[in-house]
Amino acid sequence: MNDPESKDQAGSPGDSSLESQNVQAPAGDLDDSLQKTLRQSPAEREQAAHLSKDRLSLPAKVPGYLMVRSLGEGSYGSVWLAQEENTGKYVAIKFYTYRRGLDWSLLNREVEKLAELYTSRNIISLQGVGWNSDPPYYMMEYLENGSLASFLDAGPLPVPEAVRIAKTVLQALVHAHGRGILHCDLKPANVLLDDNYEPRICDFGQSRLSDEQSPSLGTLYYMAPEQADLQAVPDARWDVYALGALLYHMLSGKAPYRTPENEQAIRQLETLEEKLEAYRELIRKAPRPAEHRKVKGIDRRLIDIIDRCLETDPRNRFPNAQAVLSSLVQREQYRARRPLIALGIIGPLLLVLGVIPVAGAAVNQMVSQFRENLTARALKGDLISANLLSQNVEHDLQDRQVQLVELSERTLLRDMMERVQDPQDDESESLESYGEIAEYLQHEKDLVDEKRESLQREKDASWFLTDAKGIQVWRDPPRPTIGQDFSHRDYFHGHGTEYEKGHAPDSVEPIQRPYICQVFKSDASNQWMVAVVVPIWDLQHERVLGILGRTTHLDQLLTGYDESIRGDSEKIGDRKIALIDNRDGKVLAHPRMTAENLRPLSREEVDQLVLKGEHFDQLKLFKLTEKKENRGPLPAVISDYHDPVEAVFSDDPQDNLWLAAFAPVGNTGWTAVVQERRGLALRPVVEMKRWLIEYGLIVLVTSCLLIFTVWYFVMRVLTERRGWDWSRHQSEKKSDTETTVSN
Template sequence: MSNQSEGTSAPRSDSTTAPSDENHLSKTSALPVNEEELGETLVQNSELLQKSCWLSEQLIDAQALIAPAAVPGFRILEKLGEGKFGSVWLARETNTGKQVAIKFYTNRRNIDWALLSREVEKLAVLYTSRQIVGLLEVGWDYDPPYYVMEYLPNGSLAMLLEEGPLRPAEAVHMAKQIARGLVHAHGSGILHCDLKPANILLDQDLEPRLCDFGQSRLVEEQSHALGTLFYMAPEQADLKAIPDARWDVYALGAMFYHMLVGEPPYRSDEFESLLKQQTSLEGRLAAYRQFVREHPAPNRHRTVPGVDRQLADIIDRSLAIDPARRFPNAQAFLDQLQIRETQRSRRPLFLLGILLPVILLLCMAPLAVEAIRVSVTTARVRLTDRALESDVVSANLLSRSIEREILDRFDELLRIAQYPRVQRTVAMLADMPPAERGELNELMTSLKMEVDDRHRAEGRQLDDSWFLQNTTGVQIWREPASDVSLDENFAHRDYFHGLGEEFSPGQLPDDLQPISKPHLSMVYTSATTGRYKVALSVPIFDYDKPDQVIGVLARSIYLGELLVEYDDLLRDQYANGVSRVIALVDHREWKLLAHPWMDDEHLSKLTLQQFLSLSLDPDARNRLQSLLKLNPGSIEAAQFDRTQDYVDPVSQFDPEQYGGDWLAAFSPVASTNWIAVVQERKTDVNAPVEEMRTRLFQLAYWGVVLVFGIVVTTWLTLIMALSERPAKRRRLSKFGLSGLSFHSSNSLTSESSKDAKSSGPVSG
């Protein structure tokens, strides 16, 4: 006789807990012993000690055979099993003689009353389903509490599978019945969340019944429920996951796989070894998720004789790692099985109706062409929308990364500028001749080298240069050193005065003052390299007079080199063959600041006028002006942060590589005047759609050819069959058989009639 399933949740062990003998020990140890009356303490010899142990074991075994309590209206017969919260007993209803299973909750210290009440409530809701164990009675106010359910004598599916895998037809039948039970549960708003063979009981007809709804959740519940390893969907193995009907679909697919193969998917010695290394629940769950997602999908079911491709595809879809690719619910799973069964039963009819598809094909050809056109158009629109959504995410990622990078570099400058030794040294030596600024040079160079070492260790791009100016704009220190710029006056630069424009060196405003707060400069041409770059500058205040600026510390960077780091980041983020171009735009003058094309080779060939022409077109400017007025991420911003008709400013110089229409997404970089741009070529995005369109027409063409080939072959076969009898008659006439007697003629006619009857179904 088999056990009525207790049902436990993963990653729990299915082993039962042995009955506790604490009560027995407490009773025996409480017997009064008066040592003064005895005179001395008695010591047991080995024989008495063995006998005492034997009696204790017999007492414990006897207690294990005694039911925890009597249940009115039922006669308890024997124990069926024991689990985490109590035991299950076989009983007979005194009025009807019907056998039932009674579940007592005796382990009160470990009882989760919410869990137990949930199980009873779910069974009460689902009592009408033939595929779910029926609840007969509840004794919730008794001591100990219990509930009465149907007794299923054939044990669980897990016990049946211990004998080996099932035949495909049996497995399909079992899966359909389990799916019907799930459909009933899901239709009642209940998710099981812990499907496994041990929670599937078999009735007298070996039909499956779902049980153990202790981990079940209502559809609207947000609390997590753990399942059992190898039957649990990977996304369920997360303590923050929200219950989903697709969890049950995955578990159903895992059981289906187990029934065909003999073991659940992904179970291996490698995983068992990995699991033993984990010491916490979170560790085991994380190891399970990682193992399932990183290993190839199980495919042993495809090698099982009798498992056709359609059935294997149903199992594969049920076990899809991505929930979006899985069946949305048990009804969809059941529908696919029924579709498969219907298709298999109709195969002979398909052979008889060979002409009907041809007629339909000819009639539906115009509609099919139109359907392909609509499908291609719809796919193109959806693919474009999805690509733009991806580009927006990439642009936001790029803008936030650049923002963090700029702020981090500003913080490094501010820490150095606020360093007391720097303030005192600059105040003392800023206006001294070059020969007397040795201490200042050594101090600033050592501080810059510390920052460079940290950037190298973190794999970040280094600055082009650091430099320091006094209050008149004279560069008094630079690293790396340069005779071209050192001790030259750069008060006209935006990074010195922060007014948002570049002055002519000979026409400076009379009231020009150094910056008093951190400033991100406009693009300028380096005096030492001739390359275009920007500078981050901060003021240095006098240590003794905190409100007096005594110098400007700045660092210059090439934005093109800075973007290389984020280009690699985006390429890793979207390693799917998508080619994206990232760029930066200054929205003060809508000039292109950084672009993959803007390297030294190309920029050296441009005149200043050509460089200034690298700006956005009017449509993009209007779009971005509207975007800058809105809150990033708002619904209104989604109307302006992307476009399907972006024109790359570089296309005027390199039309072959950057010409044509682009999809583009924009994201303002906070704390700067920059806008991050992520673009991808429209033709590249739509290439899969065009390929699909070509393939659809190719398939349609070859489908028509194939259908007509089958029609022609069928007609040729019929024509040959119909022309066989006249040829036979001509052969008989040739040998002079037409002059036979009446009797012979009748015989021949009789034979001909038989031939006609035998050939009738073919000709007809």
């Protein structure tokens, strides 16, 4: 290590005075050879003694010791390094060289205190006293690393090292205070370091007994403000303040309040009283020292300890060194427990945080599986309903067709039709015959309507009859269409398309067999309609005499099954049924395609209610009317169906995601659709997920509360464990002994 400048290895008497601290002479340097504490030969010892005489005159010879060199000089004497001739052991000898009245009192006080405190390994040990020598002296152990002040000249110490030294100094103060001795002049120059850099305090020249009343002046910037008074009574809190200043110096590199400006201001004053008053005024008015707060690695507890030690009001200061030591011990216990606390709190929290992704993945997988199962089950139910709907619609159309076929094959009707169209009949007889046919058909229609009404089925929109040329000869309910040509209609010719009115080809002939025509729009409501028609043959079954038909709105085909399939929409998801044209994806019937909704629309706007894009491609891909490998139609379900009608008429077009199933309606080219709102159908999934999250949060919060509760009680147990207060124990023991003796 570098050879630090020695500030009087044993603490020279002069260093304790106020005057010498303000203007302090440099002390001598230690040789590298002495730092290594090697045994010297007699020639080397004589040479070293000669060199030291060149600097300082040897005060006196000490029998049995060889003076090596001077370590430093102060106002009241000098300190010399000496080597015992018999053992080669090095000691430091402090000579009181200046013969004053105070020499004896200082020597006597310091020797008495060192002799009283010899049992503490943290206080410099007394080796001998030369009362009768001229000048008098005392010997103490030599610590080769010098004083703490020399190390602090190079800069501040790390926080752990500063705390270590402060704790050891406090242990020495606790020992001294326990013997009733107050140091009264603690500073870096009075803290020595042994070969292991363990600190020991020295220089008890300014020390006082705890029951003494005489004042004691310490060193500026380490001295408590109330100590800087010639009438002050010694107090243990003086040493507490000095310890705080020492710790502050070790951390920040300088004593509190010590600045070149402050030193110059005090140095310019002449009398001691003026300097003391200026010092007290400086501490009272100056801002609170804060350099230690900027030290890297310092913690809040240590800052609070230093601040409390440096309180200007002694009532707010720690009461004694033991209280400061206990606070430092508690701080270390807290810091030592921090990894355990972190492990005990962060560990379980990390475990919980580690479990959260796993639990989240499990919940997501569970929810996903539940969603898939619920979707599959809902689509399966919808597919069954769609198949049922398609069958019912097909049966309804077939029933209508069968009734017409049965009526068209009656001989009476065919005979009347023949007579009307017989060229031998005159015109009046022909009109009379059509009147009979109208009455006959009206009667049959009324019977059918009554039967459907009894079955709570929708009635037909109309019945009609055309002759073989497409001229309408009867209609119920009556419209001004009697006598108009309807040969352009698909229900007349069965070509699968409708020609422009009045422009049907000349080759158009009436249908030859029962037929369900292509859908067409109602001129009155813009709703899609369908006609079920049958030919009326002559009695010889050689030519078609006319076309008998019945029309119905497509939404009427669904009316009878709408409520039965929808059921309780609040529970199963707002179900709807519809019909779609396989050829172009037009929506033919839908609960929202009512006359009130469609009547304001143009025919072109109605044509835009079409299933488009991906869903129409899927619909074609299903090949609903085909078989595949004799296993029936391909699965016809869509889990993300967008309803084109809902997109136009719904109050909330954004909520247009459905589960949908499709089924063909016989050979009509239509597809029956059963759909239910996806959000409502999968509501149990949302509820289950919310339930899992809520209970997961409850478990998480409960676990955290349990962890914190356990750690609360653990921390209480750890906090209640206090270090053993030996000084208090000794005081109580002494008090008990005195009580026993007095009794």
